Amino acid sequence: MAEFTVTPWEVTGEIDYEELVERFGTSRIDENLINRISKYAEPHFMLRRGIFYSHRDFDRTLSDYEKGKPFYLYTGRGPSGMTHLGHIMPWLFTKWMQDVFDAELYFQITDDEKFLFKDELTLEKAREYAYENILDIIALGFDPKKTHIFLDTEYIHNLYPIALRVAKRITFSTVRAVFGLQNSSNIGKIFYTGMQSAPAFLGSELSGEPINCVVPCGIDQDPHFRVTRDVAPFLGYPKTTMIYCKLLPSLLGGDKMSSSVPESTIYTTDTPKQVKKKIGKAFTGGAVSVEEQRKNGGNPDVCMVYHYLRYIFEPDDEKLKKVYDECMAGERLCGQCKMELTGKINRFLEKHQEKREEAKEMLEDFILRD
Numbered sequence: 001m002a003e004f005t006v007t008p009w010e011v012t013g014e015i016d017y018e019e020l021v022e023r024f025g026t027s028r029i030d031e032n033l034i035n036r037i038s039k040y041a042e043p044h045f046m047l048r049r050g051i052f053y054s055h056r057d058f059d060r061t062l063s064d065y066e067k068g069k070p071f072y073l074y075t076g077r078g079p080s081g082m083t084h085l086g087h088i089m090p091w092l093f094t095k096w097m098q099d100v101f102d103a104e105l106y107f108q109i110t111d112d113e114k115f116l117f118k119d120e121l122t123l124e125k126a127r128e129y130a131y132e133n134i135l136d137i138i139a140l141g142f143d144p145k146k147t148h149i150f151l152d153t154e155y156i157h158n159l160y161p162i163a164l165r166v167a168k169r170i171t172f173s174t175v176r177a178v179f180g181l182q183n184s185s186n187i188g189k190i191f192y193t194g195m196q197s198a199p200a201f202l203g204s205e206l207s208g209e210p211i212n213c214v215v216p217c218g219i220d221q222d223p224h225f226r227v228t229r230d231v232a233p234f235l236g237y238p239k240t241t242m243i244y245c246k247l248l249p250s251l252l253g254g255d256k257m258s259s260s261v262p263e264s265t266i267y268t269t270d271t272p273k274q275v276k277k278k279i280g281k282a283f284t285g286g287a288v289s290v291e292e293q294r295k296n297g298g299n300p301d302v303c304m305v306y307h308y309l310r311y312i313f314e315p316d317d318e319k320l321k322k323v324y325d326e327c328m329a330g331e332r333l334c335g336q337c338k339m340e341l342t343g344k345i346n347r348f349l350e351k352h353q354e355k356r357e358e359a360k361e362m363l364e365d366f367i368l369r370d
């Protein structure tokens, strides 16, 4: 079995997502659960395609919901740079959850986390990225009445009492083991997980009664939320419900999408030309020559152009299958796929960038302040 690691701060090797479910002890989102969701809406393509593929307690929360107990959503963003498609992917799903379940959403921006964990990042720069990232969140069309975005350093007055109660229940040896900290780690890192737990209880705190909290996010965040769930009953809160996705792979192939390699992903602020260039260089499942591909077909399973369609840009299952089948049969070459994907991304970004501009006037409708 190939070696791989997945932590909130580091992903190395080729991720085996099935094995990760075993390692972390999460549950699979199975047909049964998807059927239950289909009572409320046509299940999102990310559910149908196994992109949001794992959960903790979503079945229980759905049963509560069926009995008339609402839940709220919580997700977050560590502002270490500009927003790229890998960030947008789970946010699109979160927006769908908000619409379908008519849920409040708390969106944490962890400028503190990125300051503590990125050697070269200043607090000022982290805050600058925070506001850039918030524009992208707003541009996705979240409901301003139901969406509450906050920076940790700015909303600390409300978060700190909750983070403290969490922190008192967690030992140093737990944090060291769960997050791999060392004696040389700065002490802010030890406390940080308490800050990421806080919004999981914020909705209950603000309303004065226990409310279920559902967190859609990448499965790499599970170590934090294992801690959150362990302490919840001691603080009188329901255990946090998790719904986990796979990570959007790198355009260059492999699971590592590194911010230090700009060609590995597409930023929401990229120009049409940059997009064309990046997709042009993407790793595909094409054969060594056109003749060979016509004869033997390509391999969509390893193709990043295909995966970007599957993860985000082709919501229609039938159309996606057609691309897959045509590729396998050698009827479709990489150039055509790249051109189609480039067109789809650029149409998305053109609209997104407009909405991102408009969002500058809407910041205060979304930002939660003390």
Ligand code: TRP
Pocket (backbone or CB within 6 Å): 008, 074, 075, 076, 077, 078, 079, 108, 110, 113, 196, 215, 216, 217, 218, 221
């Ligand atoms: N730690 C996350 C990151 O590095 C940010 C974050 C905070 C988050 N709270 C969250 C992500 C809740 C998902 C869900 O990006």
